Amino acid sequence: MNLENLQEKIDTIIISNASTENKLQTICDFLESEISYYDWVGFYFKNGDKNELKLAQYTGEETEHTIIPFGKGICGQVAVSNENFIVQDVSEQDNYISCGWKVKSEIVIPIFxxxxxxxxxxxxSHTANTFSEKDTALLEYVCRKLSRIL
Known part of the structure; x- marks a missing residue:
């Protein structure tokens, strides 16, 4: 993974004249196509004043998890903890919401x-034990850049 090249492409997407929704979708599509083990890429946002997340743009298989209560699953836990959450093996998580039998690992980074x-x-990811510090660095970069346009 070449972080510098990926970050440059993210910058290009962010500064484009596209709508915010199109930028989010383009980021999903870009990350999923560029990183072989990113099998589903999506954004969840706080749903108004409710203590829940609502699915926004994504790339990958459809999911029934369009609304996630705070505290439930990895995404719901990040909504409460405000911290990155990396799960290298989802079968070892008690509070995991299964999005499909193929999913083996998950990484969630908050946007502030x-x-x-x-x-x-x-x-x-359909691969267990796949996420590294480079993934964390890339996704934190994406979230920092997005925070300027959201």
């Missing part, structure tokens, strides 16, 4: 705007 956790990027 003015210090508030407004959403997150969620990546599922």
């Amino acid at each position: 705007v003015n210090g508030e956790n407004i959403g997150q990027i969620d990546i599922d």
Whole structure:
């Protein structure tokens, strides 16, 4: 994974004249196509004043998890903890919401705007033990850049 090249492409997407929704979708499509073990890439955002997340743009298989209560699953836990969450083997998590039998690992990074956790990027992989510090660095970069346009 060449972080510098990936970050440059993210910058190009962010500064484009596209709508925010199109930028989010383009980021999903780009990450899924560029990183072989990113099998599902999506964004969840806080659903108004409710203590739940709502699925926004994503790339990958359809999911029935379009609404996730705070505290439930990996995404719901990140909404409460405000911290990155990496699960190298989802079968070892008690509070995991299965998005499909193929998913073996997951990484979720929160997006902060003015210090508030407004959403997150969620990546599922069909490969266990696949996420590294480079993935964390890339996705934190994506979230920092997005925080400027959200």
